[in-house]
Amino acid sequence: MFARDTKASRNIGPPTECFVFHARAIETSIPCAKDGSHMKTMCIELVANRFLRKMVRVLVATAVREAAAGADDDALLKLMDATCRRATAPPAPPDGLCLVDVGYTDYDIRHCLIP
Numbered sequence: 001m002f003a004r005d006t007k008a009s010r011n012i013g014p015p016t017e018c019f020v021f022h023a024r025a026i027e028t029s030i031p032c033a034k035d036g037s038h039m040k041t042m043c044i045e046l047v048a049n050r051f052l053r054k055m056v057r058v059l060v061a062t063a064v065r066e067a068a069a070g071a072d073d074d075a076l077l078k079l080m081d082a083t084c085r086r087a088t089a090p091p092a093p094p095d096g097l098c099l100v101d102v103g104y105t106d107y108d109i110r111h112c113l114i115p
Helices: 055-068 075-079
Strands: 020-031 038-048
Touching (some): 020 055, 038 055, 055 075
Antiparallel strands (some): 020 038
8 A cells, every 4th residue: 555656466476565563753853963953853663574665755755644634643554444545645755764774683672763
């Protein structure tokens, strides 16, 4: 549901599914190098066994859209039951998104940044 440019169903090739183990967001601030002031930012932590094409950008855009609309905490879970990808937001622009870590060990919540 949250991927783009993938076939809706495949008969051959690797599976186009992934399992999200941990998804959290928190508002934080980071120091500005120019003048020492702080800028409000949003940190989104996603832990999964794989990510599909544009999936992170769609998850971020959809989470921001749903939060701005005052949706419940389980809004993304409810959207997974939708049958049309149009129920999710278009991919967020890549500006400001950064990859912090890639791991190849089993999921362990103790290694998450946001509890």
